[in-house]
Amino acid sequence: MEASKVDMFIMSNGKFFEGHHINAIREKLLIVDEEKWPMLSTLQFKEPTTILIVSLLAGTLGIDRFMIGQTGLGVGKLLTCGGLGIWAIVDWFMIQQATREVNMEKMQQFLH
Amino acid sequence: MTLNRGRLYTILFIACFAGYIWLYLNISETLTGQQSFNVCLIKQVTNIPCPSCGSTRSIISLSKGQLMEAFSINPLGIVVAIIMLFTPIWVIIDLLFKRKTLLNFYQQLESLLQQRKYAIPLGLLVILNWVWNIVKGL
Numbered sequence A: 001m002e003a004s005k006v007d008m009f010i011m012s013n014g015k016f017f018e019g020h021h022i023n024a025i026r027e028k029l030l031i032v033d034e035e036k037w038p039m040l041s042t043l044q045f046k047e048p049t050t051i052l053i054v055s056l057l058a059g060t061l062g063i064d065r066f067m068i069g070q071t072g073l074g075v076g077k078l079l080t081c082g083g084l085g086i087w088a089i090v091d092w093f094m095i096q097q098a099t100r101e102v103n104m105e106k107m108q109q110f111l112h
Numbered sequence B: 001m002t003l004n005r006g007r008l009y010t011i012l013f014i015a016c017f018a019g020y021i022w023l024y025l026n027i028s029e030t031l032t033g034q035q036s037f038n039v040c041l042i043k044q045v046t047n048i049p050c051p052s053c054g055s056t057r058s059i060i061s062l063s064k065g066q067l068m069e070a071f072s073i074n075p076l077g078i079v080v081a082i083i084m085l086f087t088p089i090w091v092i093i094d095l096l097f098k099r100k101t102l103l104n105f106y107q108q109l110e111s112l113l114q115q116r117k118y119a120i121p122l123g124l125l126v127i128l129n130w131v132w133n134i135v136k137g138l
Helices: A002-018 A019-031 A034-042 A048-061 A063-067 A071-079 A088-111 B005-032 B041-046 B055-063 B068-072 B076-099 B100-115 B116-136
Strands: none
Touching: A002 A034, A019 A071, A019 A088, A019 B055, A034 A088, A048 A071, A048 B041, A048 B055, A063 A071, A063 A088, A063 B005, A088 B055, A088 B068, B005 B055, B005 B076, B005 B100, B041 B076, B055 B068, B055 B076, B068 B076, B076 B116, B100 B116
8 A cells, every 4th residue: 555545544543543553554554455445444443532531421331341342341340330430440541542452453354 | 452261261250259259248247237338439429329239239138039129129130140150160161171162152242232133122221220220219
């Protein structure tokens, strides 16, 4: 894929990934076929900040985990009042990273 | 965070272990007659019970064999009790025989729950249960 397109993708979507992912994504995208560009631009990622807001407001109900697609953990959080309140507080600090990891998994599925 | 076998089993084991400790603390408190402390963030902040408030009381009355009372306090308590009973056994069996049946089951259940036809009715049930909790004033 053209370097300019890859850089454009990274610039507009960099916030969805961890810093150490960006380089790997860039290198892989440079190898990927040009045909995949339309598909790549339709990929939807979860915004870490939005998920953080949801986590702050409705973390004890597990809505944040449901939203990033980790339904099992969401049910666990819902059934235990946010892990007796502890897990809910821990997730305020963990959920952004978890969201970025989930985004990376989605990206990897696309790249393979 | 890809969920592999070791990770899932560790999380489940810790969760169940914490659950049993929590249950023990609560049972010993009800025996000595002290007031139990409240950990639910929603209830602390808004004074409204959350969907799973009362699960502990439900499980305690279930352990005394009062199924109807457990159901009337909070039906979710029965679900939690079933999970807490069977998960540790399943994890240990899986670890002993070096299989990953629980992981497969978990992943199947997760993809099932992500389908709208199951997610919406179950979500509605939880909301109904929540309304019931607020009406009961747990």
